[in-house]
Amino acid sequence: MATGWKIVAAFIASLSFATLYKVQSQQIMAAGIVGTIGWLINYYLSQYGNDVVAIFAAATAVALSSEIFARIRLQPVPVFLVPGIIPLVPGGQAYQTMLSFLQGNYLAGVEQLVNTLFLAGAIAGGIMLVSSLFRQRKIIQEKET
Amino acid sequence: MYQNEKMVSLILLTGELLLTSGAEIYRVEETAERMGHTAGFTDVEVYTTPTGFFLTLVSSSGHVFTRVRRVRWSDNNLANIARVNALARQFAAGDIGLAQLEAGLLEIKEELPVNNYFQSIVGGIGSGAFAIIFGGSLVQALYTILVGFCVKLFLTSYNKKGTSRFIGSALGAAIAAALGLLGNTLWGFPHDITILSGVMILVPGVAMTVAIRDMISGELVSGVARGAEAITIAVAVAAGVAFILGLGGF
Numbered sequence: 364m365a366t367g368w369k370i371v372a373a374f375i376a377s378l379s380f381a382t383l384y385k386v387q388s389q390q391i392m393a394a395g396i397v398g399t400i401g402w403l404i405n406y407y408l409s410q411y412g413n414d415v416v417a418i419f420a421a422a423t424a425v426a427l428s429s430e431i432f433a434r435i436r437l438q439p440v441p442v443f444l445v446p447g448i449i450p451l452v453p454g455g456q457a458y459q460t461m462l463s464f465l466q467g468n469y470l471a472g473v474e475q476l477v478n479t480l481f482l483a484g485a486i487a488g489g490i491m492l493v494s495s496l497f498r499q500r501k502i503i504q505e506k507e508t
Numbered sequence: 509m510y511q512n513e514k515m516v517s518l519i520l521l522t523g524e525l526l527l528t529s530g531a532e533i534y535r536v537e538e539t540a541e542r543m544g545h546t547a548g549f550t551d552v553e554v555y556t557t558p559t560g561f562f563l564t565l566v567s568s569s570g571h572v573f574t575r576v577r578r579v580r581w582s583d584n585n586l587a588n589i590a591r592v593n594a595l596a597r598q599f600a601a602g603d604i605g606l607a608q609l610e611a612g613l614l615e616i617k618e619e620l621p622v623n624n625y626f627q628s629i630v631g632g633i634g635s636g637a638f639a640i641i642f643g644g645s646l647v648q649a650l651y652t653i654l655v656g657f658c659v660k661l662f663l664t665s666y667n668k669k670g671t672s673r674f675i676g677s678a679l680g681a682a683i684a685a686a687l688g689l690l691g692n693t694l695w696g697f698p699h700d701i702t703i704l705s706g707v708m709i710l711v712p713g714v715a716m717t718v719a720i721r722d723m724i725s726g727e728l729v730s731g732v733a734r735g736a737e738a739i740t741i742a743v744a745v746a747a748g749v750a751f752i753l754g755l756g757g758f
Contacts, residue, residue, distance in 0.1 A: 379634030439589050490721070
């Protein structure tokens with residue numbers, strides 16, 4: 364399937380997850396855009412380099428754009444962050460891990476498990492980095508006022 | 509006095525609505541504190557966990573109000589978080605009064621039941637989109653839409669208040685796996701892609717993301733609890749798929 368189709372699919376996936384998590388209809392498009400940005404960054408960076416670095420960069424971009432959209436639209440950050448992060452979830456790797464263990468390939472399973480945990484950790488790290496920066500800024504602003 | 513008691517109940521209701529919609533802990537606590545101070549309480553203490561919260565307010569005349577609210581069941585509803593958030597902000601800014609706040613909160617609480625079929629169709633479309641992302645063909649994506657629809661329809665009818673989320677996720681994953689194998693047998697669609705896309709709608713996205721945000725704001729208890737919830741569901745999904753694949757001889 365061509366890349367163009369995949370981009371459209373990533374957008375649709377984010378849109379439908381935003382709907383499943385009952386995001387208000389005015390914000391769904393923005394959530395879809397956030398998800399697509401993250402997916403695109405992960406897709407292109409992972410072709411040229413390390414998977415973990417790629418997903419970290421993507422998660423950072425998703426968190427950053429969620430914070431920006433939240434401020435423009437005056438909405439809580441999770442409205443954009445939660446649907447936006449879904450296309451990055453390392454479901455494929457988790458599935459492979461499960462399959463390896465099921466087939467008795469414990470060595471391969473452990474290797475894939477570590478890989479999955481690294482990817483999940485990179486997503487968490489990306490969100491943490493951006494969220495804590497913005498939270499720090501908010502606390503400082505509140506102290507000044 | 510009556511005014512104060514009313515206010516305590518409203519703060520309690522606000523916290524409950526936020527928690528049952530899956531909001532972060534600091535949002536619940538900050539909102540309660542802001543509302544309490546706006547209403548003229550001199551001291552506001554809130555302690556929140558994902559399964560309930562304690563609230564103590566001291567009025568200017570020295571009366572102490574303490575209430576506990578247990579939250580047994582929560583759903584992912586980002587719209588409710590946004591709406592409660594907006595209401596609380598308006599109240600804190602003095603734009604709306606007590607009566608309007610109460611009316612607004614009750615309106616959110618009396619939310620119309622969501623249409624299960626609509627949610628299921630949306631879930632199906634989400635699964636179909638993932639099938640394309642994972643490299644499936646357009647025809648397979650159409651089949652995956654059906655798979656996602658079945659999984660989500662099962663989940664929405666199963667996930668009534670009080671039922672185990674673990675079992676629900678495991679059974680949902682088993683359905684996806686069974687349909688994935690069926691599609692492989694009948695039309696030769698790679699079952700890996702179908703199963704993977706089908707179980708994507710079971711991913712505990714809100715618990716996962718909110719757990720991280722809780723951790724950052726120092727809410728370690730809640731962060732660990734929600735992280736554990738996310739991991740439990742992930743294990744349930746893996747168990748459901750593994751069971752069916754094991755039966756199928758993979």
